[in-house]
Amino acid sequence: MLVIFLRTTLVYLLIIWMMRLMGKRQLGELQPSELVSTILISNLASISIEEPELPLLSSVLPVVLIASFELVLSFVCLKSRKIARLISGRPIIIIKNGIIDQQALRILRFTIDDVLEALRAKDIFDPAEVTCAIVETNGSVSVYRSWEADMPSRSDLGLQFSHPQRPMMPFVSDGEVLEKNLFWCKKNPDWLKQVLSQNRVGLSDVFLLMGNDTEEYTLTKKSQHG
Amino acid sequence: MKRTTVAVWLLILTLAIGIFSSFFVHRCFKSIDQLLAQAQEACAVQDYESCREISALATEYFMKQEHLLALFLRRDYLRSLSTDISALSEYSRAEYAQDFLFESSKTRTELAAIKHLFFSII
Structure with a gap:
């Protein structure tokens, strides 16, 4: 029992360290390689806790290896756009000037319901209000509303400059x-x-x-x- | 950049551990296998005294390396191997010569199987 306690503690501390090492990107919306590494790490970590017969290194080494690969890969992607595109893909426009690009949806295997759901999450109920909608490499949808449908800013309304400049x-x-x-x-x-x-x-x-x-x-x- | 440096060092460390474990397991198993082969030869020529000594040597060598081997190999495999190797000394007598040859062959096969499992990729 004490062995399980020690193994669990060690694995838990290791995972926290690895997640800290990999940084905030792992906690936010994930790129494909980041999702893979997160899933793999969580599965590998549980192995040595569930199976005391296995040496701790058989769990620890793959976890450390995957985290290191992820970091090195993200560094390489930073230096090379080609490799970044190869690993993460590229953003794809699905709505242009209010018209849904059905070919793009077929490539992405998005249904029209997925598109409408993504738009509703941005408080948009009519695709005609959208000048440009892009599916990002992490699967999220970014939307640029048409001028007519967009919220006016303070400068649009001619409001005077007022404090505060900084948020609370x-x-x-x-x-x-x-x-x-x-x-x-x-x-x-x-x-x-x-x-x-x-x-x-x-x-x-x-x-x-x-x-x-x-x-x-x-x-x-x-x-x-x- | 600091994270990347740490990642590179971690990669080097894991690679080093992987290489060390491969050499270590290979060396240990080779030594034990050679000792068992020598013990079998001694038993075949009816030199049971040497056979017992070599078997005891193999057992002692395995016991010394067992804690390090446990870092890289499953404990149930090592336990089974430990039991088999330890029992060999008891069979190194004239009346149990056939049993010794059988048990030592079985142990060598087990060694080869564990080694194959450790080194196989697929």
């Missing part, structure tokens, strides 16, 4: 100061001290402090219970 960012998270966010919003530790003293709280009492490049901020204190 966390300045303090669970008592820890996030200095990069502070400086990005043109604030400094003195401003933070001022806010804390105005609200009569110490840094360790702050659960969340959000702010932007204006004077507005939101402070949430830590609750007493839990």
